[in-house]
Amino acid sequence: xxxxxxxxxxxxxxxxxxxxxxxxxxxxxxxxxxxxxxxxxxxxxxxxxxxxxxxxxxxxxxxxxxxxxxxxxxxxxxxxxxxxxxxxxxxxxxxxxxxxxxxxxxxxxxxxxxxxxxxxxxxxxxxxxxxxxxxxxxxxxxxxxxxxxxxxxxxxxxxxxxxxxxxxxxxxxxxxxxxxxxxxxxxxxxxxxxxxxxxxxxxxxxxxxxxxxxxxxxxxxxxxxxxxxxxxxxxxxxxxxxxxxxxxxxxxxxxxxxxxxxxxxxxxxxxxxxxxxxxxxxxxxxxxxxxxxxxxx
Amino acid sequence: xxxxxxxxxxxxxxxxxxxxxxxxxxxxxxxxxxxxxxxxxxxxxxxxxxxxxxxxxxxxxxxxxxxxxxxxxxxxxxxxxxxxxxxxxxxxxxxxxxxxxxxxxxxxxxxxxxxxxxxxxxxxxxxxxxxxxxxxxxxxxxxxxxxxxxxxxxxxxxxxxxxxxxxxxxxxxxxxxxxxxxxxxxxxxxxxxxxxxxxxxxxxxxxxxxxxxxxxxxxxxxxxxxxxxxxxxxxxxxxxxxxxxxxxxxxxxxxxxxxxxxxxxxxxxxxxxxxxxxxxxxxxxxxxxxxxxxxx
Amino acid sequence: xxxxxxxxxxxxxxxxxxxxxxxxxxxxxxxxxxxxxxxxxxxxxxxxxxxxxxxxxxxxxxxxxxxxxxxxxxxxxxxxxxxxxxxxxxxxxxxxxxxxxxxxxxxxxxxxxxxxxxxxxxxxxxxxxxxxxxxxxxxxxxxxxxxxxxxxxxxxxxxxxxxxxxxxxxxxxxxxxxxxxxxxxxxxxxxxxxxxxxxxxxxxxxxxxxxxxxxxxxxxxxxxxxxxxxxxxxxxxxxxxxxxxxxxxxxxxx
Numbered sequence: 001x002x003x004x005x006x007x008x009x010x011x012x013x014x015x016x017x018x019x020x021x022x023x024x025x026x027x028x029x030x031x032x033x034x035x036x037x038x039x040x041x042x043x044x045x046x047x048x049x050x051x052x053x054x055x056x057x058x059x060x061x062x063x064x065x066x067x068x069x070x071x072x073x074x075x076x077x078x079x080x081x082x083x084x085x086x087x088x089x090x091x092x093x094x095x096x097x098x099x100x101x102x103x104x105x106x107x108x109x110x111x112x113x114x115x116x117x118x119x120x121x122x123x124x125x126x127x128x129x130x131x132x133x134x135x136x137x138x139x140x141x142x143x144x145x146x147x148x149x150x151x152x153x154x155x156x157x158x159x160x161x162x163x164x165x166x167x168x169x170x171x172x173x174x175x176x177x178x179x180x181x182x183x184x185x186x187x188x189x190x191x192x193x194x195x196x197x198x199x200x201x202x203x204x205x206x207x208x209x210x211x212x213x214x215x216x217x218x219x220x221x222x223x224x225x226x227x228x229x230x231x232x233x234x235x236x237x238x239x240x241x242x243x244x245x246x247x248x249x250x251x252x253x254x255x256x257x258x259x260x261x262x263x264x265x266x267x268x269x270x271x272x273x274x275x276x277x278x279x280x281x282x283x284x285x286x287x288x289x290x291x292x293x294x295x296x297x
Numbered sequence: 298x299x300x301x302x303x304x305x306x307x308x309x310x311x312x313x314x315x316x317x318x319x320x321x322x323x324x325x326x327x328x329x330x331x332x333x334x335x336x337x338x339x340x341x342x343x344x345x346x347x348x349x350x351x352x353x354x355x356x357x358x359x360x361x362x363x364x365x366x367x368x369x370x371x372x373x374x375x376x377x378x379x380x381x382x383x384x385x386x387x388x389x390x391x392x393x394x395x396x397x398x399x400x401x402x403x404x405x406x407x408x409x410x411x412x413x414x415x416x417x418x419x420x421x422x423x424x425x426x427x428x429x430x431x432x433x434x435x436x437x438x439x440x441x442x443x444x445x446x447x448x449x450x451x452x453x454x455x456x457x458x459x460x461x462x463x464x465x466x467x468x469x470x471x472x473x474x475x476x477x478x479x480x481x482x483x484x485x486x487x488x489x490x491x492x493x494x495x496x497x498x499x500x501x502x503x504x505x506x507x508x509x510x511x512x513x514x515x516x517x518x519x520x521x522x523x524x525x526x527x528x529x530x531x532x533x534x535x536x537x538x539x540x541x542x543x544x545x546x547x548x549x550x551x552x553x554x555x556x557x558x559x560x561x562x563x564x565x566x567x568x569x570x571x572x573x574x575x576x577x578x579x580x581x582x583x584x585x586x587x588x589x590x591x592x593x
Numbered sequence: 594x595x596x597x598x599x600x601x602x603x604x605x606x607x608x609x610x611x612x613x614x615x616x617x618x619x620x621x622x623x624x625x626x627x628x629x630x631x632x633x634x635x636x637x638x639x640x641x642x643x644x645x646x647x648x649x650x651x652x653x654x655x656x657x658x659x660x661x662x663x664x665x666x667x668x669x670x671x672x673x674x675x676x677x678x679x680x681x682x683x684x685x686x687x688x689x690x691x692x693x694x695x696x697x698x699x700x701x702x703x704x705x706x707x708x709x710x711x712x713x714x715x716x717x718x719x720x721x722x723x724x725x726x727x728x729x730x731x732x733x734x735x736x737x738x739x740x741x742x743x744x745x746x747x748x749x750x751x752x753x754x755x756x757x758x759x760x761x762x763x764x765x766x767x768x769x770x771x772x773x774x775x776x777x778x779x780x781x782x783x784x785x786x787x788x789x790x791x792x793x794x795x796x797x798x799x800x801x802x803x804x805x806x807x808x809x810x811x812x813x814x815x816x817x818x819x820x821x822x823x824x825x826x827x828x829x830x831x832x833x834x835x836x837x838x839x840x841x842x843x844x845x846x847x
Contacts, residue, residue, distance in 0.1 A: 089329040089381040094576050100569030104562040125843050168700045175692040176711050177685035221386050272397040275390040282387040
């Protein structure tokens with residue numbers, strides 16, 4: 001049981017930050033930004049680059065997150081804001097295209113090979129009888145810290161209150177003296193930072209390669225949609241659901257269900273679990289688990 | 298060299314059919330299909346599965362049709378309560394699920410290795426003449442699709458498509474059956490996509506899951522956006538332009554002595570850059586949609 | 594179309610007042626002009642109502658004064674300072690304009706207290722606390738529900754909340770877009786009473802758009818009647834109710 005829970009927590013950490021970023025961005029800029037998946041790839045590559053210049057890992061990661069946040073704001077001003085005038089679907093296609101350009105840039109500059117961050121090899125720690133490596137703990141700590149900080153920002157600070165107010169009612173926000181455009185930029189910056197941080201979390205406990213973002217895309221969308229797009233805290237819950245489903249699909253023996261001794265879902269199908277949940281969610285709960293109304297058309 | 302030109306022309310024509318199909322959905326009806334390649338895959342695997350079960354090409358075509366009708370109806374059903382962007386994500390996921398199945402059901406689909414050795418449709422003794430005949434057939438299929446879609450969009454049905462795109466709520470208020478409309482569009486668009494896949498399988502003689510990557514869908518998207526959303530001629534010209542550019546990439550790589558990553562990167566730049574560039578700077582595409590082309 | 598009655602004259606005098614618009618022309622997007630040169634003046638401490646049939650541009654006029662619509666020509670002056678090109682959120686902060694929109698006028702997912710505090714976020718902390726205490730005292734019904742979500746309030750309470758949110762910043766000018774829309778008759782009386790109360794208490798300048806002409810005129814000093822984007826009548830509120838032309842404008846018989 002404990003190893004399953006550890007797997008679920010680790011996988012939740014992988015998905016949740018990018019899902020929160022997607023949902024937070026959507027709360028103010030109403031289109032699903034596919035380029036976020038590439039922010040989660042570019043982030044660890046930049047951190048790796050800065051670290052290779054001799055920066056300590058924390059500083060490298062921080063600088064990478066800020067750089068990605070700025071890229072996100074810049075892209076939003078120059079590309080997505082303009083495309084959004086033609087509709088959310090067009091903006092989504094544009095974000096996908098922007099993602100391809102990131103992949104192309106990484107392909108040419110970093111190449112297709114996988115890398116990993118240099119950590120001194122240490123014996124794994126013992127957590128309730130199960131081995132957990134230091135980098136894995138670090139990744140979970142990064143996610144937890146990010147969630148706590150984000151929640152504190154949203155619910156305890158003035159800018160957080162302005163973000164929630166602007167997401168609820170942008171016109172009224174302006175009538176209340178809130179600079180809605182500035183708030184949008186702050187949240188886009190944050191979504192870039194969170195996505196980059198999510199990518200860095202994945203990279204420190206495994207490896208980084210240019211396909212990270214692509215592999216992340218459907219699980220992240222599934223998590224964000226389950227939590228209700230536009231509800232960042234819901235996205236964490238969505239990530240937990242997806243991670244649980246994936247982990248259980250990988251470890252449970254379904255044999256007794258059909259009267260056989262053993263039946264395991266083939267490993268290759270496990271990634272499809274989140275796709276399937278996504279399709280089911282879209283069929284039955286397109287606005288997330290927490291909303292009852294179904295929007296038609 | 299002429300054989301290479303024939304190859305490029307055949308592939309371009311096959312993609313033009315896919316682009317016409319996507320354009321009918323996205324350009325006319327506003328259905329943002331990110332799983333277009335799955336419709337194509339129904340055609341390729343129809344041909345391949347018929348071959349591996351020692352059935353003739355006719356059975357392969359029939360199998361492809363059955364598969365594509367099922368997928369198209371599933372897509373249409375998903376569209377019932379989803380906005381355009383959500384539907385795009387849903388179709389993308391279904392495409393990925395189908396690709397996962399194709400990769401993993403090794404006993405049926407040959408897994409990642411795919412199914413090879415599918416015979417050419419026209420065995421004339423010389424491979425070149427066989428390919429020429431196939432190209433003629435592809436061209437005829439393309440022209441037939443183009444003609445049929447033009448008639449479709451100039452009819453009253455075409456008007457209801459645009460109403461579905463522009464004012465779905467209004468269309469529903471006018472008494473249009475949106476579910477039925479979506480179903481009919483998806484079926485109409487699915488047929489040429491599957492036909493393109495079927496011909497592709499017999500042309501390349503090999504079918505595999507790598508042909509069904511989501512990125513292939515976005516190649517088709519680039520063709521439609523470059524050509525002009527909502528314009529049949531645009532879709533065809535977009536397909537030709539993008540395929541010709543793709544064909545030039547390896548030459549550019551050799552001419553400048555660039556590393557092999559360059560080919561993959563350049564393809565991504567062409568697709569991504571083409572999409573963003575046209576959406577930002579020329580959203581109407583090379584051949585803009587004609588307003589009011591309905592004859593009643 | 595009749596010439597504007599009160600403003601017709603050989604040489605238009607320069608307008609004076611807390612809120613002044615001169616030759617205001619405005620519209621949306623690429624669309625046609627909705628306002629065709631509006632001259633309006635509201636004196637300090639006055640309650641003025643803008644009336645007119647649907648589509649006459651009264652709501653557009655209020656939004657242009659609030660900064661939500663950028664005029665194509667003309668000027669908006671608040672307290673004699675030109676604010677024509679000042680964005681809406683800066684008009685609230687720097688020119689002391691309070692704006693209460695017609696519908697969707699609360700932050701539904703935020704608590705009642707958060708709604709009110711958002712209106713005061715640019716005040717210094719000590720001032721903010723003081724103002725919040727005053728507002729809570731003035732609106733005990735809101736104070737009782739300060740930790741509830743705004744979406745749980747009734748229509749009348751939402752209107753009061755929106756007014757409280759605007760008042761906490763202590764604006765010099767209060768713009769109200771159809772404050773009685775969608776309210777029960779009882780709630781309507783309460784909201785109109787509250788508007789008078791605010792003016793008497795603070796001397797605030799109040800400009801509102803209303804459909805409910807009789808009740809709005811009962812509490813107003815003066816009124817403008819718009820028709821087809823122009824000022825058709827400008828008159829003392831007490832006299833306007835007896836003006837036969839008013840009914841004509843509403844019935845489209847002018």
